Amino acid sequence: QQPVQSPQAVILREGEDAVINCSSSKALYSVHWYRQKHGEAPVFLMILLKGGEQKGHEKISASFNEKKQQSSLYLTASQLSYSGTYFCGTDITKYGGATNKLIFGTGTLLAVQP
Amino acid sequence: DTGVSQNPRHKITKRGQNVTFRCDPISEHNRLYWYRQTLGQGPEFLTYFQNEAQLEKSRLLSDRFSAERPKGSFSTLEIQRTEQGDSAMYLCASSLVGTSGDTDTQYFGPGTRLTVL
Numbered sequence: 001q002q003p004v005q006s007p008q009a010v011i012l013r014e015g016e017d018a019v020i021n022c023s024s025s026k027a028l029y030s031v032h033w034y035r036q037k038h039g040e041a042p043v044f045l046m047i048l049l050k051g052g053e054q055k056g057h058e059k060i061s062a063s064f065n066e067k068k069q070q071s072s073l074y075l076t077a078s079q080l081s082y083s084g085t086y087f088c089g090t091d092i093t094k095y096g097g098a099t100n101k102l103i104f105g106t107g108t109l110l111a112v113q114p
Numbered sequence: 115d116t117g118v119s120q121n122p123r124h125k126i127t128k129r130g131q132n133v134t135f136r137c138d139p140i141s142e143h144n145r146l147y148w149y150r151q152t153l154g155q156g157p158e159f160l161t162y163f164q165n166e167a168q169l170e171k172s173r174l175l176s177d178r179f180s181a182e183r184p185k186g187s188f189s190t191l192e193i194q195r196t197e198q199g200d201s202a203m204y205l206c207a208s209s210l211v212g213t214s215g216d217t218d219t220q221y222f223g224p225g226t227r228l229t230v231l
Contacts, residue, residue, distance in 0.1 A: 032219070041205065041224045044222075087156045089220075100162065102157075102159060107156050
């Protein structure tokens with residue numbers, strides 16, 4: 001049930017772009033994206049609901065393809081502060097609704113270098 | 115600060131001892147979640163409460179684990195007869211969900227790092 005994230009790790013120079021993918025084998029109600037720095041709590045980035053949507057948050061945006069049960073996180077013009085591990089949390093749909101129990105992906109380690 | 119708080123931040127215990135962690139959610143948040151995270155892995159769901167009712171427990175949660183939220187505010191997670199495999203970061207998250215019960219945004223606390231020797 002655990003969603004698979006790709007790539008496992010990516011190294012960027014400041015200003016470069018990156019895409020992180022999250023793929024589930026189960027039908028999803030929503031996808032939640034978090035960033036976690038070492039030794040700290042996961043920080044909420046954005047949530048995408050079924051119905052297929054795309055959201056943006058400054059230079060970070062995401063899309064959710066409900067039919068493919070996939071979500072992608074787009075990081076543009078990366079900054080040093082973007083470094084960390086990115087997790088997608090998937091809410092598997094049950095009887096058409098949310099289960100409210102997030103199943104987190106395997107994580108993608110992002111390192112942004114000057 | 116109105117974020118989720120957890121205490122203690124670190125706990126070192128000997129195998130076989132009981133430990134208790136506390137989580138104070140964001141004020142007025144009606145849902146509270148407990149997750150466990152081991153090194154290099156994403157958080158793993160343990161249980162969650164809506165107000166004082168415990169609505170779901172993971173099958174991973176053995177009978178040595180118990181959680182309470184007696185007044186619908188703070189919550190405690192107790193681990194009895196700790197084992198070395200219990201060593202992990204225990205994360206608490208809270209959210210505010212409306213009457214529709216729709217999906218919610220979960221805000222995480224800093225976690226309690228448990229080391230069982």
